[in-house]
Amino acid sequence: MLDQTDIRIMDELSKNSRITMKELGEKVHLTGQAASTRVAKLEDQGVIEGYTIKVNQEKLGYVVHAIIHIFTKNTNHQPYLSFLKKHDRYILNNYKVSGESCYLLECKLPSNEVLDEFLTNLSHYVGYKLSIVINRIG
Amino acid sequence: MLDQTDIRIMDELSKNSRITMKELGEKVHLTGQAASTRVAKLEDQGVIEGYTIKVNQEKLGYVVHAIIHIFTKNTNHQPYLSFLKKHDRYILNNYKVSGESCYLLECKLPSNEVLDEFLTNLSHYVGYKLSIVINRIG
DNA sequence: TCAACTCCTTTCACATTTCAAGTAAAAACG
DNA sequence: CGTTTTTACTTGAAATGTGAAAGGAGTTGA
Numbered sequence: 148m149l150d151q152t153d154i155r156i157m158d159e160l161s162k163n164s165r166i167t168m169k170e171l172g173e174k175v176h177l178t179g180q181a182a183s184t185r186v187a188k189l190e191d192q193g194v195i196e197g198y199t200i201k202v203n204q205e206k207l208g209y210v211v212h213a214i215i216h217i218f219t220k221n222t223n224h225q226p227y228l229s230f231l232k233k234h235d236r237y238i239l240n241n242y243k244v245s246g247e248s249c250y251l252l253e254c255k256l257p258s259n260e261v262l263d264e265f266l267t268n269l270s271h272y273v274g275y276k277l278s279i280v281i282n283r284i285g
Numbered sequence: 286m287l288d289q290t291d292i293r294i295m296d297e298l299s300k301n302s303r304i305t306m307k308e309l310g311e312k313v314h315l316t317g318q319a320a321s322t323r324v325a326k327l328e329d330q331g332v333i334e335g336y337t338i339k340v341n342q343e344k345l346g347y348v349v350h351a352i353i354h355i356f357t358k359n360t361n362h363q364p365y366l367s368f369l370k371k372h373d374r375y376i377l378n379n380y381k382v383s384g385e386s387c388y389l390l391e392c393k394l395p396s397n398e399v400l401d402e403f404l405t406n407l408s409h410y411v412g413y414k415l416s417i418v419i420n421r422i423g
Numbered sequence: 424t425c426a427a428c429t430c431c432t433t434t435c436a437c438a439t440t441t442c443a444a445g446t447a448a449a450a451a452c453g
Numbered sequence: 454c455g456t457t458t459t460t461a462c463t464t465g466a467a468a469t470g471t472g473a474a475a476g477g478a479g480t481t482g483a
Contacts, residue, residue, distance in 0.1 A: 149345070157340065164302050164336040167439060181462055183440075196339040198302040202295065206332045207287070214382060214389060231423050241423045244352060246416030251352060278384030285369050285379045305470060317470075319431055 149194065152177070156185055157194070164198045209237075209255035211262050211279065217250035218274035224249075227272040237265065248276070287332065290315070294323055295333070302336045347375075347393035349400050349417065355388035356412035362387075365410040375403065386414070 149157075155175045159166060168186070169179035177185070189195045204212070219227060231238055231252070240253040250273075256262045269275060287295075293313045297304060306324070307317035315323070327333045342350070357365060369376055369390070378391040390413075394400045407413060 157338070160338045161340070162335075162337070164338050169439065178463060179439075180441080180464090184461080192344065193341050194344045196341050197300075198336070198338055199300070200295070200298045200302045200336055201334040202299070203331050203334050206330065212380075214380070214384075228423065235423065238423060240421060242350075242352070243419040243422055244416040245419060246352075246414065248416070250422075251416065251418075276384065278382040278386070278389065280389075281381040281383060283378060283380055284388075285366065285373065285376060307470060316432060318433090318472080321471075322430080 148192075149189075153185060153189060153194075156182065156189070160186070160195070160198075204255045208257050211254075211256040211259060213254045213256065213262060214278045214280060215252040215254065215266075215269070216248035216276040216278070217252055218276075219249045220273060230269065230272050234265065237261075249273075286330075287327075291323060291327065291332075294320065294327070298324070298333070298336075342393045346395050349392075349394040349397060351392045351394065351400060352416045352418060353390040353392065353404075353407070354386035354414040354416070355390055356414075357387045358411060368407065368410050372403065375399075387411075 152175050156171065159171055159174050166174075167179070168183040171186075172179040172182035175182065186195070217227070227250075228241075231241055237254045237256055238252070239255055240251070242251045242253075243249070244251050252275075254262075254265070256265060266275065266277065290313050294309065297309055297312050304312075305317070306321040309324070310317040310320035313320065324333070355365070365388075369379055375392045375394055376390070377393055378389070380389045380391075381387070382389050388411075392400075392403070394403060404413065404415070
């Protein structure tokens with residue numbers, strides 16, 4: 148399905164998705180047009196889901212990075228999910244998981260005060276355990 | 286530091302980072318050149334850290350998405366970190382966290398068999414608790 | 424009022440993308 | 454085994470986008 152050239156294209160685009168097709172072609176020993184055709188195919192196949200940017204959340208004022216283990220109290224999760232939707236500027240990910248907790252919620256927040264308020268509201272809907280990210284490693 | 290136009294630019298680039306500067310300009314009511322200048326400034330400030338792609342990991346054969354809570358057995362974490370480096374094709378994130386566990390390790394793996402082997406090796410270095418991601422919600 | 428600064432626009436030479444046409448090799452088929 | 458089809462690529466030309474320079478409008482401060 149994907150050959151070595153496709154892998155290298157994905158690799159280069161992961162590093163810099165705004166590279167020109169001409170330059171990308173040079174990196175993988177194709178003409179710009181050939182590279183462009185392959186990229187279009189990867190998009191069609193859904194292997195490339197989209198093009199985006201890496202944002203420095205701290206420079207945007209989000210200095211607290213929290214990972215919250217959610218334990219739902221009852222079978223209806225909708226109130227929790229609605230609560231999240233109302234605070235989606237803070238939400239990075241919400242994973243439904245197997246294991247001890249029901250959800251793993253990843254958040255970015257501007258301060259401990261806002262986190263405090265967020266958790267207070269959150270506790271109306273679900274139980275939780277809090278982890279604060281100190282650093283990203285590797 | 287960032288005005289409303291900058292925010293909208295970040296928003297548009299998050300949705301599609303391969304948009305032309307001309308088109309981006311139209312979306313935020315600027316000429317292409319003005320948009321281009323603002324984007325360059327956002328890059329210089331480090332607010333935009335880079336341009337990348339969203340990859341469908343499942344279509345690449347990574348069907349298992351695991352989040353592993355790591356409990357280090359002793360004070361020297363280096364063996365664990367070296368182990369990760371050797372398996373970096375499986376690693377999405379490794380966060381040092383406060384809370385119950387020491388690290389939160391996010392992995393993508395091609396199968397339960399590979400996960401099994403990975404965990405077996407992992408357990409030589411650290412203790413862990415496993416969560417499997419069922420779905421991403423919101 | 425004037426100078427300096429910021430932010431934007433216009434213009435134009437140059438680079439890139441896109442489209443159509445053509446080639447070569449591999450795969451499919453009788 | 455020969456023929457057709459398909460796939461992956463290249464080439465060239467037209468359309469489109471980019472980057473640099475020059476300049477205008479609004480703001481700040483002496």
